[in-house]
Amino acid sequence: MALNMENDPLIYKCFPTSLTGPALNWFRNLARGSVDSFRSLYNKFISQYYRNKRPAKDILSLFTMKQHDSKRLQAFLTRFNLVKSMVIECHSSTAVQAFKLAMNWETPFHTSLVVNTPNTMDELNERADGFVRLEENEAANARKTSIISMEEKSKTKIRQK
Structure with a gap:
């Protein structure tokens, strides 16, 4: 064309x-x-x-983001990457620093980033995949435990009756 x-x-x-x-x-x-x-x-x-058309954002929008305590890593990562995609000329290492500041500091992933900071967002996203899988596995185990606990309570009530 x-x-x-x-x-x-x-x-x-x-x-x-x-x-x-x-x-x-x-x-x-x-x-x-x-x-x-x-x-x-x-x-x-x-x-x-x-x-x-969505207006372009400046780099400050990345540095003002925060991961809420209750939010899972996958949800925050998706939101961060969406905002990053709207920032014009955002250097990858700057985005990594903004992500580190935005993260909930009490998470294992934040600790991992402090100990060994990735150089690029691609590296950060790759590493985050493992932590996302870990969170999903923990959530699935918590659901199973909750279901088993509910079943045991139900059985106990039946025995008591």
Whole structure:
């Protein structure tokens, strides 16, 4: 397509292949003859979807984040990475430092980060995977223990009756 930027009919025919969902429906509902050039289509598209654009964030937004005590690592990691993706020109090592400051300090993962700080967010995410699995395993074991405890209480009540 880059070689055919001046070929409006070709671009206009290929453009819908890049759309899905509501954007494709919007395109299909354009009135016949309402678009006379790709520039016109571009302008209509931008005016339709410009309000959906998320504003860029600055690096301060990473340094003001906090992991709440009750939040699991996976949820916080997802939220942190989402905000990081909206920060323009965020160096990976800076993001790692912001993540360390935002973490709940009483967690084993925070201790791991203090003892051996990763150089990049990719390294941090890889290491976090193990701790996420550990949290999930502990939660599953707690659920099993709770179910067994409830069953034992139920059996005790039945015996007492």
